[in-house]
Amino acid sequence: MKKSHLIITIILLSISTIYSQNKIKCIPATNFQTVINGRQTSLYTLTNSNGMTVQITNYGARVVALWVPDKNGGFQDVVWGYNSIQEYLKSTDIYCGPIVGRYGNRINKGQFTLNNTAYQLTLNNNGNHLHGGTGGFENKVWDAKFTPINGNQAVTLSYTSPDGEEGYPGNVIIHVTYMVTEKNELTIKYSATTDAPTIINPTSHCYFNLTGTAANTILEHKLKINALKYTPVTKGLIPTGELLHVKGTPLDFTKFTAIGKSINVTNEQLALGKGYDHNYVLNKKLGKMGEAAEIYSEQTGISMKVITDQPGLQFYSGNFMDGTLTGKRGDIHAFRTGFALEAQNFPDAPNHTNFPSAVLLPNQTYTQCTSYAFNIKK
Ligand code: BGC
Numbered sequence: 001m002k003k004s005h006l007i008i009t010i011i012l013l014s015i016s017t018i019y020s021q022n023k024i025k026c027i028p029a030t031n032f033q034t035v036i037n038g039r040q041t042s043l044y045t046l047t048n049s050n051g052m053t054v055q056i057t058n059y060g061a062r063v064v065a066l067w068v069p070d071k072n073g074g075f076q077d078v079v080w081g082y083n084s085i086q087e088y089l090k091s092t093d094i095y096c097g098p099i100v101g102r103y104g105n106r107i108n109k110g111q112f113t114l115n116n117t118a119y120q121l122t123l124n125n126n127g128n129h130l131h132g133g134t135g136g137f138e139n140k141v142w143d144a145k146f147t148p149i150n151g152n153q154a155v156t157l158s159y160t161s162p163d164g165e166e167g168y169p170g171n172v173i174i175h176v177t178y179m180v181t182e183k184n185e186l187t188i189k190y191s192a193t194t195d196a197p198t199i200i201n202p203t204s205h206c207y208f209n210l211t212g213t214a215a216n217t218i219l220e221h222k223l224k225i226n227a228l229k230y231t232p233v234t235k236g237l238i239p240t241g242e243l244l245h246v247k248g249t250p251l252d253f254t255k256f257t258a259i260g261k262s263i264n265v266t267n268e269q270l271a272l273g274k275g276y277d278h279n280y281v282l283n284k285k286l287g288k289m290g291e292a293a294e295i296y297s298e299q300t301g302i303s304m305k306v307i308t309d310q311p312g313l314q315f316y317s318g319n320f321m322d323g324t325l326t327g328k329r330g331d332i333h334a335f336r337t338g339f340a341l342e343a344q345n346f347p348d349a350p351n352h353t354n355f356p357s358a359v360l361l362p363n364q365t366y367t368q369c370t371s372y373a374f375n376i377k378k
Pocket of ligand 1: 093094095105130237277314316320340342
């Protein structure tokens with residue numbers, strides 16, 4: 001090949017690479033501007049100098065889009081979401097991206113006892129309480145303000161949950177700050193106080209697909225969870241109270257393993273969840289920040305680490321999705337096309353004395369810090 005031809009070929013190849021790079025397409029804030037129960041909703045965009053971009057609405061303190069760098073020099077939006085507030089109003093039942101609570105995950109029959117008083121929470125999941133009930137945090141309009149921290153862009157969302165809401169005691173004030181760091185982390189800090197003894201366990205409920213589209217299942221993703229034990233469940237996905245070893249079971253993710261490798265084997269736990277829908281007992285000191293999990297997609301090269309101070313991590317492989325909802329870019333939210341890794345206390349902790357306490361007293365402040373850190377897998 002002549003030198004001039006070679007140069008032209010190289011230029012054309014470079015141009016085509018630039019054009020094939022996936023670009024960030026932000027959702028306009030106007031798509032989220034409406035009034036719900038007299039309160040204004042909007043969309044807040046946070047970025048860092050690498051271009052990582054997260055979009056958050058104060059409707060449910062919810063992540064709507066999360067663009068992170070991929071191995072081709074472009075960006076992928078790695079979370080499920082919808083283009084407008086109207087679509088969220090139609091689809092709250094799958095908990096797409098919000099902070100869920102007051103109690104993320106399940107409480108058996110919605111019942112617990114605190115200081116000799118029995119409480120009954122809303123039942124919204126096969127006779128049990130799930131993710132704070134039908135009127136939980138995910139469909140409230142939170143207050144929002146930009147709160148930059150050490151040069152990092154951040155937004156703080158606040159909500160006051162009145163005494164008795166969904167059956168929970170105490171007036172609870174909760175603040176959640178989302179921050180994007182220069183190390184490509186999305187860090188979520190929570191704090192909450194109460195004026196009467198109560199229980200609390202909020203968590204972020206994003207559905208991820210690191211290929212950047214729900215057109216692909218999540219079965220090829222390689223996952224590692226820093227847990228030797230999990231909390232097995234019985235019917236309705238309620239913990240039995242035991243902590244069992246993952247070793248020798250399809251729930252073992254102590255080494256990188258494709259989600260799809262054993263998801264269809266005959267196993268009582270997998271049958272109960274129609275796949276993975278289990279709380280892992282994190283192998284680290286209670287209350288200390290540590291790595292909970294890492295997951296990556298070879299297709300995009302995107303790796304995500306979950307770092308948290310929480311004792312548990314719920315791994316849900318999107319088993320109850322039936323494809324009836326269509327999200328951004330026409331993505332059909334179908335069976336196993338999104339996964340959730342929810343840092344939290346154990347499910348049903350208020351009913352198991354051997355689980356970490358979920359009690360919050362008036363003189364205490366609940367705190368949580370969880371980071372989703374993105375890198376390119378070499
Ligand atoms: C739960 C699933 C539930 C999903 C949507 C997950 O956190 O573990 O069982 O179907 O949320 O509600």
